[in-house]
Amino acid sequence: MVCKAKDLAVRLFDVGVVRLGDIEEKIGRRTPFYFDLRIIVSHPNIMMAIAEELQILASEIDHDILCGVPYAALPFATVMSINTNTPMIMKRKETKLYGTKKIIEGVFEKNQNCLLVEDVVTSGSTLVETSQILRNEGLSVTNAVVVLDREQGGASVLKANGVHLTSIFTISELVKILRDAGRINDETVETVIAHIKKYQFGMKDNFEQISL
Numbered sequence: 132m133v134c135k136a137k138d139l140a141v142r143l144f145d146v147g148v149v150r151l152g153d154i155e156e157k158i159g160r161r162t163p164f165y166f167d168l169r170i171i172v173s174h175p176n177i178m179m180a181i182a183e184e185l186q187i188l189a190s191e192i193d194h195d196i197l198c199g200v201p202y203a204a205l206p207f208a209t210v211m212s213i214n215t216n217t218p219m220i221m222k223r224k225e226t227k228l229y230g231t232k233k234i235i236e237g238v239f240e241k242n243q244n245c246l247l248v249e250d251v252v253t254s255g256s257t258l259v260e261t262s263q264i265l266r267n268e269g270l271s272v273t274n275a276v277v278v279l280d281r282e283q284g285g286a287s288v289l290k291a292n293g294v295h296l297t298s299i300f301t302i303s304e305l306v307k308i309l310r311d312a313g314r315i316n317d318e319t320v321e322t323v324i325a326h327i328k329k330y331q332f333g334m335k336d337n338f339e340q341i342s343l
């Protein structure tokens with residue numbers, strides 16, 4: 132892990148991206164550590180730093196187009212798109228019920244390589260669903276870059292669905308950086324690591340997401 136990413140982790144903590152306690156996740160389970168990047172629109176310098184780290188990951192991956200997953204990742208994907216002059220599309224959270232009735236906004240061509248940009252991966256279900264929708268529209272989706280991999284099985288769920296995951300941080304790296312920087316204590320690191328080990332996601336034969 133390079134210094135810039137470590138510095139980014141501490142800046143994210145200091146502006147309140149990390150919430151410690153007993154917080155509800157997307158699927159309804161509780162977590163002692165929640166990473167909320169939605170507040171980053173209020174911190175343009177940090178948003179730029181995140182986009183630059185994601186760009187480093189993206190530069191190793193062959194892609195024609197970016198797809199930001201709403202809502203948290205849309206600002207980073209937009210900054211990456213502008214910085215690298217790479218076109219971007221957006222997958223709507225819901226299909227538009229009037230006018231164009233589109234699920235994807237933006238212009239693309241069939242068989243273009245689309246790189247997914249996301250904030251956090253837990254079970255991987257959001258990115259699996261997004262990749263399936265984009266593939267149904269004729270795009271090729273083989274990679275995703277994210278800020279945080281919570282190491283709860285999402286990477287293997289994605290791999291089983293043909294998507295390779297690359298992250299700026301894994302959660303175990305992140306908590307260790309924050310401990311070494313004096314932001315959290317050993318007990319919190321142990322609580323978070325125990326939580327991610329206990330709550331893992333996997334795949335049934337029919338690719339339905341299950342909690343182990």
Ligand SMILES: O=C(O)c1cc(=O)[nH]c(=O)n1[C@@H]1O[C@H](COP(=O)(O)O)[C@@H](O)[C@H]1O
Pocket residue numbers: 155156157158164165166167168249250251252253254255256257258285
């Ligand atoms: O709900 C979560 O699992 C979650 C945990 C967390 O620390 N931060 C966070 O933002 N999330 C949300 O969870 C989504 C990914 O969850 P999965 O679809 O289970 O991979 C992200 O897009 C976020 O909306």
